[in-house]
Amino acid sequence: MTLSSQIYDFLDALAPRELAMDWDNCGLQIGSRDLAVSKVLVALDPFEDVCREAIAVGAELVVTHHPLFFDPIRAVTDETAVGRAAALLIRGGISLYSCHTDLDIAPGGVNDCLARALGLESIETFGSENLLRRGIIPEQPLAEFLEAVKTKLGCPGLRYADAGKPCRRIAVGGGACADAIPDAVGAGCDTFVTSDVKYNRFWDAFDLGLNLIDAGHFYTENPVCTYLAEKIRGRFPELTVQISQNHKDCMKFF
Numbered sequence: 570m571t572l573s574s575q576i577y578d579f580l581d582a583l584a585p586r587e588l589a590m591d592w593d594n595c596g597l598q599i600g601s602r603d604l605a606v607s608k609v610l611v612a613l614d615p616f617e618d619v620c621r622e623a624i625a626v627g628a629e630l631v632v633t634h635h636p637l638f639f640d641p642i643r644a645v646t647d648e649t650a651v652g653r654a655a656a657l658l659i660r661g662g663i664s665l666y667s668c669h670t671d672l673d674i675a676p677g678g679v680n681d682c683l684a685r686a687l688g689l690e691s692i693e694t695f696g697s698e699n700l701l702r703r704g705i706i707p708e709q710p711l712a713e714f715l716e717a718v719k720t721k722l723g724c725p726g727l728r729y730a731d732a733g734k735p736c737r738r739i740a741v742g743g744g745a746c747a748d749a750i751p752d753a754v755g756a757g758c759d760t761f762v763t764s765d766v767k768y769n770r771f772w773d774a775f776d777l778g779l780n781l782i783d784a785g786h787f788y789t790e791n792p793v794c795t796y797l798a799e800k801i802r803g804r805f806p807e808l809t810v811q812i813s814q815n816h817k818d819c820m821k822f823f
Contacts, residue, residue: 571805573604573630573664579804580632584672590698593670594636599655600664606630611798612813613791615665617650620657622815629663632801634679634793636667672793674700679743682792686721687762689739696752701742703756708737711760711780718762718784722792726822728783730771736760736780743789750774750781764789787818 577597589595598615610628612619615637623631637651645659646652658665672678676694680702684692689704706714711729714736719727738760740753745765750773753761760780774781794812802810 571606571808572602573600573606573666574602576606576609576630576632576801576805577602577666579801580666580668583800584668584675584678586671588674589669589671594638595667595669595671598637598665598667599658600630600662600666604629604662604664606664606808608809608811609798609801610811610813611794611801612816613787613794614816615654615658615667616816617654617657618815618817619813620654620661620663622813623663624657624661626811628811631658631663631665632797633665633667634669634672634790634797636669637665668797672797673743674698677796679790679793680741682796683741683743683762683789684739686792687718687739687741688721689741695740695756696742696749701740701746701749701752701756703738703740703753703758705738706736708735711736714739714760715782718782722784722788724784724788727785728766728771730775730779730781732759732775732778732780734759734778734780741789743793744786747781747783750777750779754779762789785818785820787820 606629608628609630610623614635615633645655684702692704738758740758740761742763746763747766747770754777762782764786766783
């Protein structure tokens, strides 16, 4: 029998919580440390559709990248999406464990997964918090690399700023890492792939001579779900571990 505490300890070793940023909320969100687990559902977000899927497939544990709770909560009711998701898990006796900024920073985590998904070679860690990754690709026009990013990440579309140079030295930061544009430039990169980029950040990148690609928060972080599932399966081969079929990006292009 596999106990939930064994899985939590493994995840904490994979993405040590001391790596997490001060504002973050990683670790056990809902449930027990003494739960017998036979099936695990992995997803990027612990939203309602994922929680309902966990119930439907008979999972005792949901492991996600994004936490369900960020701010202190005053009530758990069906009047909010967070409350409905929490209630579904609690009623179903399902635990929720989240690896967030600790998994962004940890070796092999979110940003290494993104770098590998984009085909980067000679991948290195850089930046003030060891958050970002950089690597190289065969030199190619920006249009060619944009097509590769869109295809490899499965994005419905990209936003980008063209600094007028080919792509060779690539920086990546899954999720909202546009504040690290100066770090990417300082690291000698010509192109930076991230998401959630504000208007002025595109101009900052353009002025600094950096190609900037916003591939979407979901799509830049989603590759880590496969990594998490593979790691849990490898350590606990007796478990059934599956990736959610329902987690998705709610933002659409018209």
